[in-house]
Amino acid sequence: MKDPRFYRMYGYDLAVLPNKRLQELERDVPDLETARTRSGASIGYPGWGLIYQLALCSLDPDRFSTVVETGTNHGCSSIVLAQAIKDRGVGGVLHTIEIDEETAGIARGNIAAAGVGDLVEQHVGASLEVLPGLLDTLPEINLAFLDGSHLMNDALTEFELVLPKLSPGALVVFDNTYEIAEPHEDPRVHGALKEIIGRGEGNLINLPYVSWYTPGVAIWQKAPF
Numbered sequence: 001m002k003d004p005r006f007y008r009m010y011g012y013d014l015a016v017l018p019n020k021r022l023q024e025l026e027r028d029v030p031d032l033e034t035a036r037t038r039s040g041a042s043i044g045y046p047g048w049g050l051i052y053q054l055a056l057c058s059l060d061p062d063r064f065s066t067v068v069e070t071g072t073n074h075g076c077s078s079i080v081l082a083q084a085i086k087d088r089g090v091g092g093v094l095h096t097i098e099i100d101e102e103t104a105g106i107a108r109g110n111i112a113a114a115g116v117g118d119l120v121e122q123h124v125g126a127s128l129e130v131l132p133g134l135l136d137t138l139p140e141i142n143l144a145f146l147d148g149s150h151l152m153n154d155a156l157t158e159f160e161l162v163l164p165k166l167s168p169g170a171l172v173v174f175d176n177t178y179e180i181a182e183p184h185e186d187p188r189v190h191g192a193l194k195e196i197i198g199r200g201e202g203n204l205i206n207l208p209y210v211s212w213y214t215p216g217v218a219i220w221q222k223a224p225f
């Protein structure tokens with residue numbers, strides 16, 4: 001792997017965070033080591049702000065929203081997405097999938113403390129096993145945040161699974177897009193995105209200076225017009 005780069009911020013004004021639980025978790029966090037003990041492997045700020053605004057600006061204010069997330073971790077990005085659903089004010093649900101039971105338990109506590117537990121359904125298991133059955137129960141997806149396994153085939157398969165369920169303007173957000181792999185290594189999310197672009201479907205915007213190990217967040221949209 002190439003040297004990691006870190007674009008997670010510290011010492012910013014916590015008032016920018018959309019939920020009080022995140023503000024508590026971020027208080028007096030000076031570095032990555034402390035951040036990991038508080039908020040796990042979360043995308044951090046400005047990533048939290050980015051996905052909050054993406055959700056807030058893309059979820060239809062007149063309709064119930066369905067958001068799907070892979071990789072719950074400690075529940076921090078789940079809190080952000082659920083807060084956006086709450087702030088839209090018309091109802092919705094976040095389905096979030098975490099492979100590790102203990103980690104999902106930490107997330108459960110954070111999500112409850114954040115006051116958004118009524119908007120979140122947690123699923124424990126591997127995303128590729130959970131997604132097919134879950135997707136069968138959903139009429140459509142309005143936003144997907146793919147942040148579970150970052151291996152190329154896993155990320156690509158998650159994308160392919162959610163694709164048929166996306167509403168026309170839906171966003172698919174990928175974390176960890178930087179080209180971190182050496183040529184002999186799994187090309188990870190970067191490789192998945194190259195494959196998706198190569199298929200010539202949809203639009204992709206990559207934002208390199210956000211998130212950490214691996215940085216970069218990309219936003220994919222099928223057919224906005």
Ligand SMILES: C[S@@+](CC[C@H](N)C(=O)[O-])C[C@H]1O[C@@H](n2cnc3c(N)ncnc32)[C@H](O)[C@@H]1O
Nearest residue numbers: 042043071073076077098099126127147148149
């Ligand atoms: C980078 S963390 C997610 C961070 C979280 N989205 C946030 O920003 O707050 C990745 C999480 O995905 C989980 N994970 C890894 N492989 C997975 C899989 N195949 N299915 C579901 N979760 C997976 C890991 O256990 C870990 O908790």
